[in-house]
Amino acid sequence: MNYLNLENVTKMYGEKVLFDNIALQVNQGQKVALVAKNGSGKTTLLRVIAGEEPAEGEAASVYLHRDVRIGFLNQDPEFFEEHTILEAVLDSDNAMIRAVRDYEYAMLFPNDTEAMHQAIAKMDDLKAWDFEARIREVLTKLEVSDLNQLVRNLSGGQKKRLALAKLIIEEPEFLILDEPTNHLDLDMIEWLEEYLQQPRITLFMVTHDRYFLERVCNIIVELDQGQLYRYTGSYSDFLEKKTTRHEVEAAELDKAKKLLKRELNWVRRMPKARGTKAKSRVSAFEDLKEEVEQVRSNDEMRIDIKGQRMGKKILEAHNIGKSYGEKVLVEGFSYKFRKGERVGIVGPNGAGKTTFLKLLTKELRTDTGKVVLGGNTVFGYYTQDGIQLASDRRVIDVVQDIAEFIPLEKGQKLTAPQLLERFLFNRKQQQVYVSQLSGGERRRLYLLTVLMENPNFLILDEPTNDLDIITLNVLEDFLLDFPGCIIIVSHDRYFMDKIVEHLFVFEGQGHIRDFPGNYTEYREVRLQEDRERRRQEREVEEQKQKTVKPAKAAPSALSQEERKELKRLEKKILKLEEEKAALTEQFNDSSLGPEEITELSKKLAALNEALEEQELRWMELAEQA
Missing domain, CATH: 1.10.287 (Helix Hairpins)
Known part of the structure; x- marks a missing residue:
């Protein structure tokens, strides 16, 4: 069954063409991912598909099967701010969800026995008890708690998780998801991965999580220079087939260049008075020239900024601790950083990872212990909050406010405009206002401002959010060659596996475990530990049952x-x-x-x-x- 059919769809913003006369099909059971550079129009295409933006083009058409229930997860979900979480998540026309909502409301007022009886009867009639348990499971997995809290008091990440929970509870047949893994911790991402793998779910999504692409999707669509290219298979299949396509395009371009050179010589030799046949050839030459000029740009973000020299003492934590009320985030942590260390930090949301980073940079004071900073240590701190700039600032202004140039290896220097070009901001884009940049472009610019400080100790708190795969690949290569120290907090498992050498694992109650290995190795060890713990619990339970003698049946106390x-x-x-x-x-x-x-x-x-x-x-x- 065909769920989605796009034909002849175009979208432009001023002179910028996001996509031109594209076509796309999604059939039942397919799991399709859309990948592209930041600013290419991924989110816009999702909004066109979901009907939130009009399709452009003379013969443009967007067909969605009318009998298929569709769910759309936006990057910035909207709710009625005065609703409670319970009201927001159960706001639905679905009869089963309405029954659960009435039951949950009745539970809040147990003295109203009539309302309680009616709610229970409705749950019985619709056989909704299993569904109610499923709702609680979804809310628990996505850490949507305190159901009486008002939506207006939630953070952006909490609203995103609330929107995802609401969408999953609705159980639509066709899911359209824009960056669903943003603001999820690693356990949530793995749970969502399992959920989306179900055969009954049809999926069209944007994500930069490469493990997610590999394990969930069976079709990848690339938006490149305004056109869509479709690849069947996983992410690794996509990389292989894309390489082949580029090789073919390079060969065709080489042929076109040679032909253009011959045609150029012919045009120059021709007299001014030309016949019809000659004019036709000139017209063909102009078309060929335009085709060659639209050659693929192989620009990649290059980072070769020189890091400052580090001293013998870099950063030391001596028995540090931090609590807020009864909640202990860090307790008794000690560590001495060595030159060139690459450390990953993992743990559930709210475990205290960002607080820990602020303790190390002395942005927050410790309750106990102390942090000692080396004399030559210079932090480059990339925070979750991202870049905070006035909307009337241009891209070039942002960089020049920090420095007019920066030092490179071998005594060379790089001017601000040249540096921006290496970060894929051409001279025209450098004059664009920050407010006009996409989320990923803003992140890329923010990353540049951090590196321009010429640090030798990088602290990156969720650097992968909203960055496209091309930027991620280049950032990974830079971090692997970076001579200083690196601490990374990220929910991107692929990124962590590629970069880090060991982990600080937040295990709760302020305990931080130093694990010697990457994230995948840690997960394997944790699974083994969980299996061993369950085995020991079963043995203890079996031993109890053997030692406890069966009690004699007590005589009935009834006459x-x-x-x-x-x-x-x-x-x-x-x-x-x-x-x-x-x-x-x-x-x-x-x-x-x-x-x-x-x-x-x-x-x-x-x-x-x-x-x-x-x-x-x-x-x-x-x-x-």
Whole structure:
């Protein structure tokens, strides 16, 4: 079944063409990822598909199957700010979700027995108890808690997780996701990975998480210079096939250049008075010239900034600790950094990773212990908050505010405009206002401002968010060659595996474990430890069962008359429940008038009262028995 069909779709912003006359199909069961450079129009294409932006082009058409339920995860989800989390996540037309919402509201007011009985009856009718358990599982996995908290008090990352939870709970057949792994910790990402692998889910998403691409997607679509290129297979298949395409294009370009040279010689030799045939050839020459001039740009971001010399003492933490109230984030941590160390930091959201970095840079004071900084240590701190600049600043102004030039290896210097070009900001883009940059372009510019400080100790807090794969590859190569120290907090498993040599693992209650290896190696060890712990727990439980002697059955505390009464109550309760079900069914009659509804409500209230009385007596006797 065809879920999505795009034909002849174009999108432009001023003179910039994001995509030109493109076509795209997504069929049931396919899991498609869209990859492209930052600023190429990935998010815009998603918004066109989701119907949030119009498609342009004379014959443009966007077809979405009308019987397929679609869910769209935006990068900046919007909610009614005065809603609670519970109201926001269960705001739906889905009958099952509405039943769960009524039940959750009834649980908040246990004294309203009528509302509680009605909610329970509705849950029973729709068989929604398993679904309610599924909702709780999703909210727990994505750490959406405190259901009475107002949406306006949530951070951007919490809103993104709330939107993702709401989307998964709705269970749409076709998911359109824009960077779904942003703001998720590693355990959440792996859980989401498993969920999206289900055969029933059809997927179209943008992500730069390369492990996610490898394990979830079976089709990758690349948006390159306004055109779409489709590759079947995983991310590794995509890399192989893309390389082949570029080799073919390079060969064709070489042929076109040679032909252009011959045609240029012919045009120069031709007299001014040309015939029809000659004019046709000149026209063909102009077309060929335009084709060659639109040659693929193989510019890649290059980083060869010289780092400052480090001293013998770099950075030392001596028994440091930090708490907020009863929450202990860091306790008794000690470590001496050595030259060239590359450390990754992992742990759940809220474990204290960012606080830990601020302690090391002395942005926060420790409660206990001390941090000693070497005399030659210069931090380059890339924070989660990103670049904070006025909207009227141009890209070139941002860089020149820091320095007009920076030192390179071998005594050379690089001017601010030249440096920006190496970061894929051409001279035209350098005059663009910061407010006009895409999220990934802003991140790239921010990274440049950090490196321009010429640091020898880099601290990167979620540097991979919103960066395209090309920028990530170049950043990885730079970090591998960087002579100073590096600390990285990232949820990008591929990035961590490639860069870090050992990990600081936040295990809770302020304990930080120094693990000798990358993230994948840590996960394997943790899985083995979990299996061993469960095995030991089973052995302890089995041993308990062997040592505990079975207790003798206690004689019944009920008299013969009370035992008869218990059996009569069971039959009576069953009959009352049948009467209640029949009475409840009458409310579904749309022809009922107000007086009849009032009368039925009185009967139902009396029936509920009788049922409660019988159940209380049954519970008394059952407890005695």
